[in-house]
Amino acid sequence: MRTSDFNFNFPSDLLAKYPSQERDESKLMIIHRNSKKIEHKLFKDLHQYFEEGDSIILNNTKVFPARLFGNKEKTDARIEVFLLRELDHKDRTWDVLVDPARKVRVGNKLNFGHGLTGEVIDNTTSRGRILQLHFNGTYEEFIKKIKELGNTPLPKYINRLTEISDKERYQTIYAKKEGSVAAPTAGLHFSKHLLKKLEIKGINLVEITLHLGLGSFLPVEVEDISKHKMDSEKCFINEETCRIINNAIQEKKKICAVGTSSMRAIESSVSSNKNLNPFLGWTNKFIFPPYNFSIANSIITNFHMPKSTLLMMVAAFTGFDLIMKAYQIAIQKKYRLFSYGDAMLIL
Structure with missing residues (x-):
């Protein structure tokens, strides 16, 4: 078919x-x-x-609240990061999608606020990018921070802001x-x-x-x-x-x-x-x-x-x-x- x-x-x-x-x-x-x-x-x-x-x-x-919003270092451009899967627990690297993709390159740094930052270290995956996330704290505190800052990953076609009820x-x-x-x-x-x-x-x-x-x-x-x-x-x-x-x-x-x-x-x-x-x-x-x-x-x-x-x-x-x-x-x-x-x- x-x-x-x-x-x-x-x-x-x-x-x-x-x-x-x-x-x-x-x-x-x-x-x-x-x-x-x-x-x-x-x-x-x-x-x-x-x-x-x-x-x-x-x-x-x-x-899990897989959608993060950050700002690109220097230009302050707003970038959406969609966490797909954790690749390495120790290095805190994640397979992610970024939007707009054209604005993000290897070496770019993103600031999500409250001490959480990220750096694009690779863009060779079939879906998007590999992002290394940084946070000065334990792994448990790091995961807690992602949940605090993350948004409910509603499908794109719903095309509205996430609400508390979601x-x-x-x-x-x-x-x-x-x-x-x-x-x-x-x-x-x-x-x-x-x-x-x-x-x-x-x-x-x-x-x-x-x-x-x-x-x-x-x-x-x-x-x-x-x-x-x-x-x-x-x-x-x-x-x-x-x-x-x-x-x-x-x-x-x-x-x-x-x-x-x-x-x-x-x-x-x-x-x-x-x-x-x-x-x-x-x-x-x-x-x-x-x-x-x-x-x-x-x-x-x-x-x-x-x-x-x-x-x-x-x-x-x-x-x-x-x-x-x-x-x-x-x-x-x-x-x-x-x-x-x-x-x-x-x-």
Whole structure:
């Protein structure tokens, strides 16, 4: 398939710049793959589609405040620095994106305030720059300073200033393990009340960790999608999660991946007999049509950007024609799109 096959037009007012007032009151489109039936519900109705013994897989990654603003030495030009991943704990070097990129060269020094400075020491990475950060204090104090000065890394297309509420709302309520530069957005819709309802019903809520980096969000710049290379992201799957999921497979229960990140994680560690294996490492798995899924038989996901790897994965799971039809219906019915937007459950 071609990248251009996954393009679609949408009115700009459907791009969600803010989350819904209550987490579980966003819209929920239900897509039945076998019958091709499409229903329209609210996210708080989710429990109606699961029974005792079913399993829901949650990504418990936590977003850290990865966006810093500094000023360039001498010119005082304002520079945005997006921390992607720590490369060296001891030397405090980070893989970063900078904006505007044309204004930053090797040797440039940036001042972020409150004793935190940075120096660009390399620009040979595929994504951006390597920045060495300096702070006169312990490593713990240094990390604390980054969190004090950093901003919630909202997607660029939201195009507004970060607000205090984003710190809480651009985070799932079950986020535990810090390491993502973007939220696993399908999980943003879960409220404590809904999780409790699912628990009472006897549904297994199991957790994996996949730290989202740019792997999920870098644009596909080739027309032949099979030639796109995913950036690696760190992933953890423990033995208890595997035990519960493999038992559900054996008993032919419903297994639902919450978000494309959960789906990518579990599909990265499948045994030869189609069971889930424990995993600790990095995955650059890219899922696009056609693809045979091994673990989950349902997925909860948001509405994704045109031509994105996320839309390609969901098309592989749903079927290309059905998912593109669902997106057109969503646009007609004014579903809110993308990270802070509404959701779909694909059965």
